[in-house]
Amino acid sequence: LRNRRRNALIAKLPGPWLFVPLAGNMLELIVQVIWLKGDLVELGTKNVRKYGPIFRLWSGHQPVVLISGPEDAEVVLTHPAVADKGQNYKLLSSWLGDGILLAGGAKWHSRRKMLSPAFSVRVLEQFVALFNKHCAILEDKMLALAGGPPFDITPFMSLFALDVISETSMGVQIHAQTQEDSEYVRAVKTACRCFLVRQVFPWLRSDTLLALTATGKSLSEATGVLRGMTTKVIDQRTSEVASSVSSSQPEEEDDIGLKQRAVLLDHMLTLRGRGITDEDITDEVSTFMFAGHDTTMTALCFTLHLLSLHRGVQERVFQEVRDVVGDSGPVTAQHLNDLKYLECVIKEVLRLYPSVPVIVRDCKQEFDLPSGYTIPVGSQVGIDIFHLHRNPAVFPRPLEFDPDRFLEGGPAHRFGYLPFSASQRNCIGQRFAMMEMKTVLARLVRSFRILPPSDDYRLQLKIEIVLGAQGGYLVALERR
Numbered sequence: 001l002r003n004r005r006r007n008a009l010i011a012k013l014p015g016p017w018l019f020v021p022l023a024g025n026m027l028e029l030i031v032q033v034i035w036l037k038g039d040l041v042e043l044g045t046k047n048v049r050k051y052g053p054i055f056r057l058w059s060g061h062q063p064v065v066l067i068s069g070p071e072d073a074e075v076v077l078t079h080p081a082v083a084d085k086g087q088n089y090k091l092l093s094s095w096l097g098d099g100i101l102l103a104g105g106a107k108w109h110s111r112r113k114m115l116s117p118a119f120s121v122r123v124l125e126q127f128v129a130l131f132n133k134h135c136a137i138l139e140d141k142m143l144a145l146a147g148g149p150p151f152d153i154t155p156f157m158s159l160f161a162l163d164v165i166s167e168t169s170m171g172v173q174i175h176a177q178t179q180e181d182s183e184y185v186r187a188v189k190t191a192c193r194c195f196l197v198r199q200v201f202p203w204l205r206s207d208t209l210l211a212l213t214a215t216g217k218s219l220s221e222a223t224g225v226l227r228g229m230t231t232k233v234i235d236q237r238t239s240e241v242a243s244s245v246s247s248s249q250p251e252e253e254d255d256i257g258l259k260q261r262a263v264l265l266d267h268m269l270t271l272r273g274r275g276i277t278d279e280d281i282t283d284e285v286s287t288f289m290f291a292g293h294d295t296t297m298t299a300l301c302f303t304l305h306l307l308s309l310h311r312g313v314q315e316r317v318f319q320e321v322r323d324v325v326g327d328s329g330p331v332t333a334q335h336l337n338d339l340k341y342l343e344c345v346i347k348e349v350l351r352l353y354p355s356v357p358v359i360v361r362d363c364k365q366e367f368d369l370p371s372g373y374t375i376p377v378g379s380q381v382g383i384d385i386f387h388l389h390r391n392p393a394v395f396p397r398p399l400e401f402d403p404d405r406f407l408e409g410g411p412a413h414r415f416g417y418l419p420f421s422a423s424q425r426n427c428i429g430q431r432f433a434m435m436e437m438k439t440v441l442a443r444l445v446r447s448f449r450i451l452p453p454s455d456d457y458r459l460q461l462k463i464e465i466v467l468g469a470q471g472g473y474l475v476a477l478e479r480r
């Protein structure tokens with residue numbers, strides 16, 4: 001009775017009819033994941049084809065509305081009734097606490113204001129040297145494989161991205177690329193896997209039930225490692241910052257009160273005591289580690305895969321890198337500004353394979369959509385970025401890989417292209433990610449010719465929080 005209006009409004013939306021107590025419409029999803037080891041993206045595509053750019057699912061007892069039309073997406077991303085993150089994000093709270101990704105309302109607002117200066121162009125430009133340093137290690141590792149058989153690039157990109165995000169957000173080197181079997185790396189993987197399991201099995205969303213299972217035990221061990229490491233680093237960094245600040249001349253100080261080594265953690269340490277506790281700092285650093293690692297890794301893997309299949313595009317990138325950066329030496333912040341075609345390539349990769357394929361909001365107040373439907377309080381509203389980017393009304397010839405479409409002006413609707421989301425809660429690390437990806441791709445394409453394992457090689461997609469490929473991404477390398 002209490003949910004009568006909600007259910008009546010949801011019933012007007014198209015969607016699957018089979019409803020199972022506890023599982024809702026998730027049965028098909030469970031079968032797909034567990035027995036068929038299948039592709040959730042394919043299931044999503046089937047639903048979009050069948051029901052159109054807006055439809056509903058029942059995740060357990062909770063209605064989820066999925067949107068892949070730009071007009072509806074614009075309303076959702078700009079409407080105050082849906083400003084807070086979806087309830088599934090809370091599944092990450094044992095790791096990320098109440099950091100900026102999960103926080104809502106006034107807390108999010110004040111955090112975003114506090115953290116934004118840490119992503120200013122001036123701060124980010126200092127990171128380019130760090131990007132280059134970790135690229136050099138990556139190139140050395142790749143050199144050993146050049147000329148050999150095809151291999152999966154996932155672990156290389158993952159460890160590279162982890163090294164970069166650790167050193168830029170915490171100021172510590174975890175040597176992920178050189179000591180591959182790090183406890184931290186394993187813990188990141190476990191925590192992401194547990195999140196997916198809890199998404200698919202609604203009953204495991206209860207902390208009490210979860211604690212009784214093997215998944216619960218793994219998650220608690222993994223979050224212990226992840227948060228424990230951050231806490232240790234904060235203590236270490238606190239003493240470093242203290243000595244660094246006391247020894248620097250005022251005129252030499254940068255934005256965040258440090259000479260040279262400005263990292264995101266330092267920025268937060270300067271806010272300590274001004275309403276920011278050590279617990280808050282741990283939450284934010286853990287959030288950056290999470291939000292800035294897998295997203296970038298998966299985008300890099302898809303880019304290398306697509307470059308291997310599209311040799312003409314790869315050669316254009318190579319020529320641009322030679323013209324802008326030269327045949328050797330590091331990539332600078334100025335070079336990054338000038339690598340225009342490479343930027344279009346990355347944008348096109350993120351169109352076809354957005355690292356974050358779906359984002360979800362919690363509907364706190366009833367509101368209307370341009371498509372004519374009313375979204376009731378208590379529903380979860382998902383923007384299906386993956387299918388939005390493949391909507392032919394937004395991008396003509398949507399399945400074609402064509403970076404030039406971004407030289408020619410981009411999407412037909414301003415909310416038709418959302419790899420970093422849009423509006424208030426867009427990705428704070430967007431510029432950081434683009435600079436990091438451009439640096440590593442420019443250097444790799446300059447050093448190696450990237451080849452597919454065979455001309456008809458195709459990926460099978462999977463979703464584990466971020467979009468990925470089952471079985472990894474095979475490429476072969478030839479030294480240029």
Ligand code: HEM
Binds near residue numbers: 425
């Ligand atoms: C290719 C790389 C990346 C992609 C595609 C990406 C995408 C996104 C998307 C779609 C969101 C919105 C999530 C939502 O609304 O639920 C987001 C939020 C966020 N991203 Fe990224 N991201 C990337 C890299 C990064 C990096 C490198 C960092 C940090 C250094 C970062 C930090 C964040 C944070 C903190 C938020 C939450 C912002 C807020 O709610 O105010 N991201 N990202």
